[in-house]
Amino acid sequence: MRPDKYIEGAFEDLRRALEKLRTESEKTLVDMARVILKAFRGRHKLFCFGNGGSAADAQHIAAEFVNKFRLERPPFPAIALTTDTSILTSVSNDRSFSDVFVRQLGALAEAGDVALGLSTSGRSENVVRALRWAREHGLYTLGLSGPDKTDMDVYCDLIVHVPIANTPRIQECHIFLAHLICGMVEILYMEETSGDLDSPGLQQC
Numbered sequence: 444m445r446p447d448k449y450i451e452g453a454f455e456d457l458r459r460a461l462e463k464l465r466t467e468s469e470k471t472l473v474d475m476a477r478v479i480l481k482a483f484r485g486r487h488k489l490f491c492f493g494n495g496g497s498a499a500d501a502q503h504i505a506a507e508f509v510n511k512f513r514l515e516r517p518p519f520p521a522i523a524l525t526t527d528t529s530i531l532t533s534v535s536n537d538r539s540f541s542d543v544f545v546r547q548l549g550a551l552a553e554a555g556d557v558a559l560g561l562s563t564s565g566r567s568e569n570v571v572r573a574l575r576w577a578r579e580h581g582l583y584t585l586g587l588s589g590p591d592k593t594d595m596d597v598y599c600d601l602i603v604h605v606p607i608a609n610t611p612r613i614q615e616c617h618i619f620l621a622h623l624i625c626g627m628v629e630i631l632y633m634e635e636t637s638g639d640l641d642s643p644g645l646q647q648c
């Protein structure tokens with residue numbers, strides 16, 4: 444395949460996926476943002492987790508909430524469960540890689556927190572186990588996944604499926620969706636606290 448055709452196909456696939464997401468998932472995304480903000484308002488935390496590129500996305504999402512996305516506001520308590528190599532390797536070595544996220548939730552999470560699992564396949568065992576634990580212990584459970592309905596759906600209160608069977612495009616959509624959620628959380632927070640989004644506190648970064 445010629446490089447220009449590959450690029451054309453990738454752009455077209457991403458465009459179609461994003462258009463379908465907007466049509467099919469807009470309400471779910473707004474609901475996710477409201478769930479996360481409600482948790483933050485109640486002094487609860489957001490836990491993000493996934494594998495590979497989704498692990499990087501989990502860290503990216505947590506950073507946007509702790510620092511800021513677009514608006515100047517207080518830090519929000521978000522934690523990526525993918526960053527502590529000592530925990531990840533000790534749990535994998537002594538127990539199972541399938542327990543790397545659920546073990547951390549058991550140590551850090553409480554009812555009222557939010558668990559956000561990311562999996563392009565929807566079948567990552569460590570993600571599914573963590574979501575199941577979270578559901579059983581009173582956390583709100585959110586998911587970003589690929590096109591198929593899987594066990595993630597069973598344990599997620601809210602889930603968005605990216606409607607394309609292409610891992611790179613799914614990952615690109617996931618971080619776009621995460622940015623939408625971050626942006627909505629900030630906007631909703633500012634509306635509740637000041638009602639003025641044109642104030643000097645609005646800064647692009």
